[in-house]
Amino acid sequence: xxxxxxxxxxxxxxxxxxxxxxxxxxxxxxxxxxxxxxxxxxxxxxxxxxxxxxxxxxxxxxxxxxxxxxxxxxxxxxxxxxxxxxxxxxxxxxxxxxxxxxxxxxxxxxxxxxxxxxxxxxxxxxxxxxxxxxxxxxxxxxxxxxxxxxxxxxxxxxxxxxxxxxxxxxxxxxxxxxxxxxxxxxxxxxxxxxxxxxxxxxxxxxxxxxxxxxxxxxxxxxxxxxxxxxxxxxxxxxxxxxxxxxxxxxxxxxxxxxxxxxxxxxxxxxxxxxxxxxxxxxxxxxxxxxxxxxxxxxxxxxxxxxxxxxxxxxxxxxxxxxxxxxxxxxxxxxxxxxxxxxxxxxxxxxxxxxxxxxxxxxxxxxxxxxxxxxxxxxxxxxxxxxxxxxxxxxxxxxxxxxxxxxxxxxxxxxxxxxxxxxxxxxxxxxxxxxxxxxxxxxxxxxxxxxxxxxxxxxxxxxxxxxxxxxxxxxxxxxxxxxxxxxxxxxxxxxxxxxxxxxxxxxxxxxxxxxxxxxxxxxxxxxxxxxxxxxxxxxxxxxxxxxxxxxxxxxxxxxxxxxxxxxxxxxxxx
Amino acid sequence: xxxxxxxxxxxxxxxxxxxxxxxxxxxxxxxxxxxxxxxxxxxxxxxxxxxxxxxxxxxxxxxxxxxxxxxxxxxxxxxxxxxxxxxxxxxxxxxxxxxxxxxxxxxxxxxxxxxxxxxxxxxxxxxxxxxxxxxxxxxxxxxxxxxxxxxxxxxxxxxxxxxxxxxxxxxxxxxxxxxxxxxxxxxxxxxxxxxxxxxxxxxxxxxxxxxxxxxxxxxxxxxxxxxxxxxxxxxxxxxxxxxxxxxxxxxxxxxxxxxxxxxxxxxxxxxxxxxxxxxxxxxxxxxxxxx
Numbered sequence: 001x002x003x004x005x006x007x008x009x010x011x012x013x014x015x016x017x018x019x020x021x022x023x024x025x026x027x028x029x030x031x032x033x034x035x036x037x038x039x040x041x042x043x044x045x046x047x048x049x050x051x052x053x054x055x056x057x058x059x060x061x062x063x064x065x066x067x068x069x070x071x072x073x074x075x076x077x078x079x080x081x082x083x084x085x086x087x088x089x090x091x092x093x094x095x096x097x098x099x100x101x102x103x104x105x106x107x108x109x110x111x112x113x114x115x116x117x118x119x120x121x122x123x124x125x126x127x128x129x130x131x132x133x134x135x136x137x138x139x140x141x142x143x144x145x146x147x148x149x150x151x152x153x154x155x156x157x158x159x160x161x162x163x164x165x166x167x168x169x170x171x172x173x174x175x176x177x178x179x180x181x182x183x184x185x186x187x188x189x190x191x192x193x194x195x196x197x198x199x200x201x202x203x204x205x206x207x208x209x210x211x212x213x214x215x216x217x218x219x220x221x222x223x224x225x226x227x228x229x230x231x232x233x234x235x236x237x238x239x240x241x242x243x244x245x246x247x248x249x250x251x252x253x254x255x256x257x258x259x260x261x262x263x264x265x266x267x268x269x270x271x272x273x274x275x276x277x278x279x280x281x282x283x284x285x286x287x288x289x290x291x292x293x294x295x296x297x298x299x300x301x302x303x304x305x306x307x308x309x310x311x312x313x314x315x316x317x318x319x320x321x322x323x324x325x326x327x328x329x330x331x332x333x334x335x336x337x338x339x340x341x342x343x344x345x346x347x348x349x350x351x352x353x354x355x356x357x358x359x360x361x362x363x364x365x366x367x368x369x370x371x372x373x374x375x376x377x378x379x380x381x382x383x384x385x386x387x388x389x390x391x392x393x394x395x396x397x398x399x400x401x402x403x404x405x406x407x408x409x410x411x412x413x414x415x416x417x418x419x420x421x422x423x424x425x426x427x428x429x430x431x432x433x434x435x436x437x438x439x440x441x442x443x444x445x446x447x448x449x450x451x452x453x454x455x456x457x458x459x460x461x462x463x464x465x466x467x468x469x470x471x472x473x474x475x476x477x478x479x480x481x482x483x484x485x486x487x488x489x490x491x492x493x494x495x496x497x498x499x500x501x502x503x504x505x506x507x508x509x510x511x512x513x514x515x516x517x518x519x520x521x522x523x524x525x526x527x528x529x530x531x532x533x534x535x536x537x538x539x540x541x542x543x544x545x546x547x548x549x550x551x552x553x554x555x556x557x558x559x560x561x562x563x564x565x566x567x568x569x570x571x572x573x
Numbered sequence: 574x575x576x577x578x579x580x581x582x583x584x585x586x587x588x589x590x591x592x593x594x595x596x597x598x599x600x601x602x603x604x605x606x607x608x609x610x611x612x613x614x615x616x617x618x619x620x621x622x623x624x625x626x627x628x629x630x631x632x633x634x635x636x637x638x639x640x641x642x643x644x645x646x647x648x649x650x651x652x653x654x655x656x657x658x659x660x661x662x663x664x665x666x667x668x669x670x671x672x673x674x675x676x677x678x679x680x681x682x683x684x685x686x687x688x689x690x691x692x693x694x695x696x697x698x699x700x701x702x703x704x705x706x707x708x709x710x711x712x713x714x715x716x717x718x719x720x721x722x723x724x725x726x727x728x729x730x731x732x733x734x735x736x737x738x739x740x741x742x743x744x745x746x747x748x749x750x751x752x753x754x755x756x757x758x759x760x761x762x763x764x765x766x767x768x769x770x771x772x773x774x775x776x777x778x779x780x781x782x783x784x785x786x787x788x789x790x791x792x793x794x795x796x797x798x799x800x801x802x803x804x805x806x807x808x809x810x811x812x813x814x815x816x817x818x819x820x821x822x823x824x825x826x827x828x829x830x831x832x833x834x835x836x837x838x839x840x841x842x843x844x845x846x847x848x849x850x851x852x853x854x855x856x857x858x859x860x861x862x863x864x
Binding site: 098450 | 602604633635636638639640643667670671673674678736737752754755756757758775776777778779780781782785
């Protein structure tokens with residue numbers, strides 16, 4: 001599409017026969033066109049700013065673009081027509097907007113213009129009373145044009161703006177004052193939109209469409225006042241930009257707890273390292289900022305898993321200047337001095353009450369930071385440290401069950417020797433508790449894939465246990481003492497492969513032992529996962545992955561389990 | 574023929590079917606690095622995925638303007654007395670808003686708008702139901718009821734290689750819960766025709782296992798059923814995984830004794846913008862009411 005020159009540059013209203021009147025009582029056709037050109041100019045200048053506010057109804061950041069394009073289409077419909085009467089102009093504008101409406105906000109804008117036009121069917125010029133009626137009609141047509149009108153949007157702003165115009169009309173004000181009041185009412189309504197729409201409040205923005213309407217009104221006023229040379233007032237973009245984010249109230253839980261910042265000295269620098277890091281960290285929290293150069297990168301993110309972020313950063317290079325702050329504590333501290341001692345207990349009680357009680361909590365036994373992180377990400381509320389050499393007691397489970405704010409509990413013992421104390425604990429508590437018969441952490445991971453909160457707890461137990469029927473777990477460790485088991489003569493330092501608590505094979509190096517286990521146990525499973533322990537590393541694990549090539553496993557994944565004792569825990573499923 | 578059938582470009586119906594059944598299409602728009610393209614008219618699926626990979630910013634989409642619907646309806650009003658207009662889920666797009674505005678503007682033709690509460694072949698199969706019923710001489714009301722029945726008896730499942738596109742495009746809904754994990758897994762999502770929303774269905778580890786689950790979801794619906802079945806299959810550029818999925822679906826279809834029709838298509842640019850290239854999907858439509 002060819003852009004017309006007057007849309008790309010500031011509007012110049014060349015032909016103005018009417019004398020400049022600072023306090024007009026009426027708007028004629030040419031004044032109206034000046035006003036509309038002003039609005040178009042203002043919208044164009046504010047396009048990207050409005051885009052940046054767009055979080056509702058769909059956070060796709062195109063409200064400014066859609067409103068501007070729609071308005072432009074509306075104005076293009078005036079081209080080549082010499083129109084001098086208000087009703088001719090408004091009807092062409094309305095038609096153009098309708099035909100060109102783009103996006104949700106464009107559709108609503110087209111309805112506003114349509115309403116404005118409907119109110120002026122008979123009017124060749126506009127007085128204040130008619131102007132007020134036009135703004136009112138614009139708002140009501142827009143409300144009707146939307147299937148489910150939502151307050152806190154452009155609709156609310158348009159309706160309030162109309163009130164401002166009506167009030168001015170009742171007081172016989174002139175056109176400029178009326179427009180100023182209309183604008184003022186619109187601005188006030190805009191500022192309140194975050195109170196009406198939680199999505200806006202959460203994002204710390206005012207409604208994008210509403211802002212667009214304010215911009216249009218501002219542009220109309222400017223267009224009327226500075227006919228020949230409209231200045232775009234940058235300030236209107238700053239004034240209402242992102243009102244300060246509300247401090248989280250005491251009862252509210254922060255979505256992300258830890259403010260995490262660090263510097264990475266990048267090991268293998270490449271052109272798009274910033275972009276890559278930004279993309280890869282994007283899923284771990286919000287408020288992500290990644291800045292810097294190819295060699296040094298500053299990362300800032302709000303996350304619930306600072307450990308993962310640091311671990312990720314370590315893969316990119318060496319890290320320094322690490323700051324991890326608990327934002328919940330910060331928020332609490334800020335409000336605490338205002339609370340009298342006697343009130344604290346009440347507030348605490350309230351807080352507990354308000355703190356959401358989950359329908360279903362999950363407790364898992366695990367060792368190793370890698371496993372802990374994975375399990376937590378899969379929804380585990382509490383990890384009890386324990387394993388082969390360190391069995392948690394019944395009491396540990398009872399305490400954990402009581403501690404978790406959930407009506408029902410799913411318990412994953414993840415070791416054959418721990419199942420019975422878990423079951424005992426389940427029988428001792430009032431909470432409905434189910435114990436899964438998981439005997440390894442890979443089983444826990446597989447079963448958590450189908451966790452849900454909608455079916456009966458014991459039905460869920462069956463469903464989760466079904467997921468582990470075909471899963472094999474192999475554990476690899478180093479012998480610490482001499483022994484004779486299953487016909488194997490084991491020397492200290494030997495590598496042993498354990499399957500179902502039985503020693504399956506033993507040898508001098510990891511690769512040989514693991515290959516021997518695969519020879520015995522691999523039956524075409526589609527996914528093999530290697531979790532490496534605290535006494536080995538990713539590189540070694542990748543070697544093992546490489547050596548398994550001959551079995552043509554469709555997929556092999558490697559993760560850090562961080563477990564003690566077992567250098568490798570390998571699952572086949 | 575006195576009844577017109579209109580849909581939008583996100584139905585993803587192959588052009589031979591569109592021609593065969595005389596279906597009218599209003600295109601949505603795709604915006605890539607400042608340029609605007611008409612969905613599936615200016616840009617094919619494959620061209621799009623290529624551009625998507627190389628674009629500076631993720632492509633975005635927009636609904637057709639009311640004007641485009643007005644033009645379409647006005648043109649058709651000389652040919653038809655009534656129009657059934659079936660469109661992309663209201664939950665996912667403003668397309669039906671534009672159609673509603675247009676409907677008010679156009680006189681001389683009766684227009685029935687239907688929210689498919691679906692996307693891609695989910696809409697496509699509803700449109701084919703309408704077209705087949707029209708061919709059989711069904712009344713306007715029977716066509717409308719047939720489409721709604723098809724909608725209510727439809728299941729749509731899909732899996733995406735990564736959730737980034739759904740997230741960035743703002744269409745992720747409650748599947749947001751699937752975002753963000755150190756452990757790789759593939760999300761299987763459902764587009765429920767109860768509401769037209771995207772909801773999480775399951776998470777599966779491993780590509781092969783995901784494919785098997787996608788097959789199971791189809792198999793569970795049709796293998797033990799003796800009803801007529803229409804199956805839809807779509808993909809972006811999912812490659813080998815999709816080829817395997819596809820041949821297994823054909824196997825399932827062949828094993829059935831009851832009538833089974835398979836439809837297949839490439840997901841167009843608008844849908845592709847929101848799900849990314851690695852998507853593949855199934856639509857299961859079951860019932861002896863099918864024409």
